[in-house]
Amino acid sequence: MVEQSSEVASEPDASVVAMTDTGPDGADTERELAQTLADLLGAERVPADSHFFTDLGANSLVMAQFCARIRKRPDLPSPSMRDIYRHPTIHSLATALGEVVPVPAEPVDAPAPTPPPPGNRWSHLLCGTLQLLVFLGYSLVSGFATAMGYEWIATGKGLADVYLRSLLFGGIAFVALCAFPVVAKWVLVGRWRPGEFPVWSLRYLRFWLVKVLLHANPMVLLIGTPLYVLYLRALGARVGKGVTILSHSVPVCTDLLTIGAGTVIRKDSFFLGYRACAGHIQTGRITLGADVYIGEKTVLDIDTAMGDRAQLGHSSALHRGQSVPDGAHWHGSPAEPTPTDYLRVAPARCGTVRRAWFALGTLVQLFLLYVPLFVGGMYMLFTEVPAIGKRLNPETAALSRSALVPDALLLSLVLFFGFLVLGLAALCTLPRLVGLVVRPDKVYPLYGFHYALHRTTARMTNVKFFAWLFGDSSYIVYYLRGIGYDLSRVEQTGSNFGTEVQHETPLLVSVGSGTMVADGLSVVNADYSSTSFRASRVSIGPHNFLGNNIAYPAGGRTGDNCLLATKVMIPLDGEIREGVGLLGSPCFEIPRSVERDARFDHLRTGDTLHQRLAAKNRYNLRSMVLMLLVRWLHTFALTLFGLASVDLYGLVGQVVIGGYLAFTLAFTTLYFILVERCLTSFCALRPRLCSIYDPYFWWHERVWKVPDHYLNIFNGTPYKSLVWRLLGVRIGRRVFDDGCYLTERTLSTIGDDCTLNAGSKLQCHSQEDGTFKSDGTTLGAGCTLGIAAHVHYGVTMGDGSVLAPDSFLMKGEEVPPNAQWGGNPAVEMPESGSKSTGPGRAPSAADAASATLS
Numbered sequence: 001m002v003e004q005s006s007e008v009a010s011e012p013d014a015s016v017v018a019m020t021d022t023g024p025d026g027a028d029t030e031r032e033l034a035q036t037l038a039d040l041l042g043a044e045r046v047p048a049d050s051h052f053f054t055d056l057g058a059n060s061l062v063m064a065q066f067c068a069r070i071r072k073r074p075d076l077p078s079p080s081m082r083d084i085y086r087h088p089t090i091h092s093l094a095t096a097l098g099e100v101v102p103v104p105a106e107p108v109d110a111p112a113p114t115p116p117p118p119g120n121r122w123s124h125l126l127c128g129t130l131q132l133l134v135f136l137g138y139s140l141v142s143g144f145a146t147a148m149g150y151e152w153i154a155t156g157k158g159l160a161d162v163y164l165r166s167l168l169f170g171g172i173a174f175v176a177l178c179a180f181p182v183v184a185k186w187v188l189v190g191r192w193r194p195g196e197f198p199v200w201s202l203r204y205l206r207f208w209l210v211k212v213l214l215h216a217n218p219m220v221l222l223i224g225t226p227l228y229v230l231y232l233r234a235l236g237a238r239v240g241k242g243v244t245i246l247s248h249s250v251p252v253c254t255d256l257l258t259i260g261a262g263t264v265i266r267k268d269s270f271f272l273g274y275r276a277c278a279g280h281i282q283t284g285r286i287t288l289g290a291d292v293y294i295g296e297k298t299v300l301d302i303d304t305a306m307g308d309r310a311q312l313g314h315s316s317a318l319h320r321g322q323s324v325p326d327g328a329h330w331h332g333s334p335a336e337p338t339p340t341d342y343l344r345v346a347p348a349r350c351g352t353v354r355r356a357w358f359a360l361g362t363l364v365q366l367f368l369l370y371v372p373l374f375v376g377g378m379y380m381l382f383t384e385v386p387a388i389g390k391r392l393n394p395e396t397a398a399l400s401r402s403a404l405v406p407d408a409l410l411l412s413l414v415l416f417f418g419f420l421v422l423g424l425a426a427l428c429t430l431p432r433l434v435g436l437v438v439r440p441d442k443v444y445p446l447y448g449f450h451y452a453l454h455r456t457t458a459r460m461t462n463v464k465f466f467a468w469l470f471g472d473s474s475y476i477v478y479y480l481r482g483i484g485y486d487l488s489r490v491e492q493t494g495s496n497f498g499t500e501v502q503h504e505t506p507l508l509v510s511v512g513s514g515t516m517v518a519d520g521l522s523v524v525n526a527d528y529s530s531t532s533f534r535a536s537r538v539s540i541g542p543h544n545f546l547g548n549n550i551a552y553p554a555g556g557r558t559g560d561n562c563l564l565a566t567k568v569m570i571p572l573d574g575e576i577r578e579g580v581g582l583l584g585s586p587c588f589e590i591p592r593s594v595e596r597d598a599r600f601d602h603l604r605t606g607d608t609l610h611q612r613l614a615a616k617n618r619y620n621l622r623s624m625v626l627m628l629l630v631r632w633l634h635t636f637a638l639t640l641f642g643l644a645s646v647d648l649y650g651l652v653g654q655v656v657i658g659g660y661l662a663f664t665l666a667f668t669t670l671y672f673i674l675v676e677r678c679l680t681s682f683c684a685l686r687p688r689l690c691s692i693y694d695p696y697f698w699w700h701e702r703v704w705k706v707p708d709h710y711l712n713i714f715n716g717t718p719y720k721s722l723v724w725r726l727l728g729v730r731i732g733r734r735v736f737d738d739g740c741y742l743t744e745r746t747l748s749t750i751g752d753d754c755t756l757n758a759g760s761k762l763q764c765h766s767q768e769d770g771t772f773k774s775d776g777t778t779l780g781a782g783c784t785l786g787i788a789a790h791v792h793y794g795v796t797m798g799d800g801s802v803l804a805p806d807s808f809l810m811k812g813e814e815v816p817p818n819a820q821w822g823g824n825p826a827v828e829m830p831e832s833g834s835k836s837t838g839p840g841r842a843p844s845a846a847d848a849a850s851a852t853l854s
Helices: 024-041 060-071 081-086 090-098 121-154 158-188 202-216 218-222 226-234 352-384 386-392 397-427 430-435 449-461 464-470 475-483 595-603 606-652 655-679 695-704 709-714 719-726
Strands: 195-198 257-259 274-277 280-283 286-288 304-306 329-331 501-503 509-511 521-524 526-528 532-535 538-540 551-553 581-583 588-590 688-691 748-750 765-768 771-774 777-779 820-822
Touching: 024 060, 024 090, 060 081, 081 090, 081 588, 121 158, 121 202, 121 352, 121 655, 121 719, 158 202, 158 218, 158 226, 158 352, 195 202, 218 226, 226 352, 397 430, 397 449, 397 464, 397 475, 397 606, 430 449, 449 532, 464 475, 464 606, 475 606, 538 551, 606 655, 606 695, 655 695, 655 709, 655 719, 688 695, 695 771, 709 719
Parallel strands: 257 286, 286 304, 501 521, 509 538, 521 551, 748 777
Antiparallel strands: 195 280, 274 280, 526 532, 581 588, 688 771, 765 771
């Protein structure tokens, strides 16, 4: 839907508002609601029975502003966006809200809520300094270990000796890297216990160190195998037999995690055992019974529990204090009971012996193949490639320094474009060969040959580089077809897919003609139980529009011409939805489009479309070439620094390797910051409303392509705020950022002492069908964004306000100071922020009637 804010100075009087026959109180409420809406629309007359969207031409942004204005009136009930869509006329809305009209009360002198106290400047500075010293020390130790290993391998005689030495050194290094976080956790922390402590404190420093070591250790490569479960047990987690964990979100407070036997946790699920709120880290228990099922893109907040055989659907969340009874099925954010069965694959024979053999086979492959291949391959690269080998030879080192730049140029070209060509060739061939073995709709047991092939395909075809390169252009269609997508007869729009799309297997994805997909789509075309899996085709109908951050499962009940809003939960039961929009989790129907969406339709048909599309394709092609050049120049610089380090190795020894790691991180950060700022001419973005065939949008897409993967390294440190500031974000002091992402940096404003949790996102734009809209978003001082919370454009959060985990704060919303909001879409939920709703109690209908779907 196209968004437009209509601010009008004139106000209609009561005589121009058409009312219906209601009681005195209802008439007054209708009159006030109608006057407010007329003010926003600039209309002379607002009939009480006219539909907000189809008759009055309003849109979700206007209605969000309408709700915000009404909430500022203490004499009127507060509607939510869910109320607006359920009751889309003044009369029906006033009737629905009439039962909860607030009773006027005598004013009382109550103290205003106080915002959280500001953080300590000196503890903030000390923590950042110590974190930097830890990183430099870790880099130095890594450099010494790498140099010693290389020198020892270099003394080997013959290929067999080099292989054995590579196997021994690589195996010891792998075990050490996996064991060090376990030892550090038990030494620095001991057992995690429920509690709370301020960020930037010394206790936080120990917490951060354990968290970083867990995220950086190579055991994360074994997620999805029984070995990962054993590793969590070594960290203190109580995990039963037959547990399958597919999520790459590593739990930190493992002693507070209990997982019963036979439980399945799907990918992209958060179960961290901690959260940040108002400048403090809060730790709490997460308890899952036996045979529990956790769907994709879910969040388990602290102090939550699920009974035996309970299920939590995809795109759902348990807020603090919620507990799912034995055998119950819940979904939504916050979760509520549902009859839907999310466990959709029959069990198979998969006992302890099978799991043990798979774990043993994984270790054999790891230590006898992958580790020696990697370590030995690096050694062979250093010795056999002349550009490196002659620098390691004392007799030719001095002669080779004059060829430093030509050698770096040649080596970087071969490495970069070799990966590009060979990677594309592998992606277009190997998955199709695997598809001949792993058949669709057939149930296979876990931890066998078919499971290993399936996981290999998923990892290989979800490499982000190529989707980043081809996304947001017409060329993404050819790439997705090349790896196996069925895209029917493509109606090329130039923006059919964004730069972030993932799947279980590309061979079982069908997307109808004319469908457009924004970033963050996860095609869930494989079902899992604790003993089996099955790959199934996912079909997305024609002429759909899919917003950001959507998990689309096999069996999704949507058909033709649907608008699937950001973070929507795709229904798995009921009739097939067609010609409607779906919003929220659980989802409910909204209009597919409004009249104002047609303003750019003349650019989407006929000769005008062909001309604009051809121009966009040429511009996108230049953007792709430019981004390849940017990435290659970065590779060239790192290669140049690497060769220079090899030259210096004979002078300063192992220190140069540790220095190289620190230097390349600093260079990478400053390099991509400079690229992005140069593209924007060091100017701030301005709010825009335009067609996707407007040259401005093409330029905006180019800015999106600037790599920013380096940002995650700074999570949980004061340096993340510094990087944001260099990128143009108006950000305050002592902001704690544990993994937030900002799509439009210069349109984002973040106040002092804000707390931004892992997986949260500020998205200052919207692309719906062929229309692009951007606007600023402001977080006041002391605000908190929960884990995986999503904030849209045009939003203002007052000082000290809190947005609960996995919430979606829609465009144009205004959150009052010190308020606590939550849900998808978000509404006021006083108990959703930092307080527990009590063990075993989910929010009742009275607590969150407008945040859940009955």
